[in-house]
Amino acid sequence: MLPFRLFSKFGSFFTLVSVLALLFACTTTKKERTYSANELLQQGKRLAKEKETEEAKAKIQLLLEDYPDSKERTAATMLLADLHYSGEEYEEAKFHYQKFIELYPAHQFVDRAHFYKAKSSFKLTDLASRDLTPVHSALEGFERFVQDFPQSSYLKQAKAKITQCLDILAQNMFEIGKFYYRTGSYQAAILRLKRLKVEYPKHSYILEAEFLLGESYYHEQNFSEATAYYKTVIKNSPRSEFAKEARLRLKAMR
Structure with missing residues (x-):
């Protein structure tokens, strides 16, 4: 009988431990979600202002995951894009600005999302690289922005960026033509420089x-x-x- 009693005692003990562990886990889970959507948003804003970018992103990401239907989601989506932009994570910034555009196409600040998405493409430009894809992408974005948001407060900046994009593309074409000239490939130089005159007639x-x-x-x-x-x-x-x-x-x- 003694072994049976010991087994019963140990069995009761382990059952008690399991119940306590479960209760502790539930309590811990509840404690992890003590902040409301608004509190998480305000914490994210405060951390962003203090340049604590990673902590701010964590708060905003938690808000988006735990409160997907909250009214704070709109501001949180834009803030997350801004945090990636300020951290020079331009591909991620483009992704989140595009997400804002898709989720809130009629929002009063959707023009801002369009503008900074195009600006993110421009920031990806590597002037030392021959790949001008980011410049073309930025130019397309800014030109569409000017067409779609003629009353936007970002209109002047967008037009300035269009000029910058055109300057980069024109300079690239000119440098290629000049290279052909210097290497004695005169026919290739003629073709490239004539194209420059047609596409960028007012360039310096x-x-x-x-x-x-x-x-x-x-x-x-x-x-x-x-x-x-x-x-x-x-x-x-x-x-x-x-x-x-x-x-x-x-x-x-x-």
Whole structure:
């Protein structure tokens, strides 16, 4: 009988321990969710203001997971995107701005989400890289923004960003054309520089591009085309160094 009694005592003991552990687990679970959606949002905002970015993201993520239908979700979604943007996590920022756009397409701040999504693409631009995909993506986003939100407070900034994107694309095209010219690939240089004139006619590199077109045609011994471009350079900027060089070329061809 003794072994049976011992077993009963130990069995009761383990049962008691299991019950207490379960109660403790339930109590712990409840304690982890003591903050309301509004409290989590305010904590996230405070931490963001204090530059405690990771802690702020954790609070906002908890809000989104625990209170998916709360009214605070709108502000939390935008704040999470902003936190990624300020942390230079631009791919993540784009994702969350897009999520805001999809969830709240008629929200009063949806223009802000569109603007910063495009700005995130622009921030991904690596000027040392030949991959201009982020620039094209940003340009498309800013141009769509200007079209869709003509009354937005971000309109002026968006237009400035469009100019920056066009400058980057134009400069890239010009540098490629100039490279072809320097390496003696004059036909390739002509094609690239002519395309520059068509696509970016008001860009600051146009004067030099016209001079290099004249030079490229000169080296190709197409003197009539060379003459036309030299005269254009002189007409458009008579006091420039390029005009001075163009006059010397014209004098030499007489």
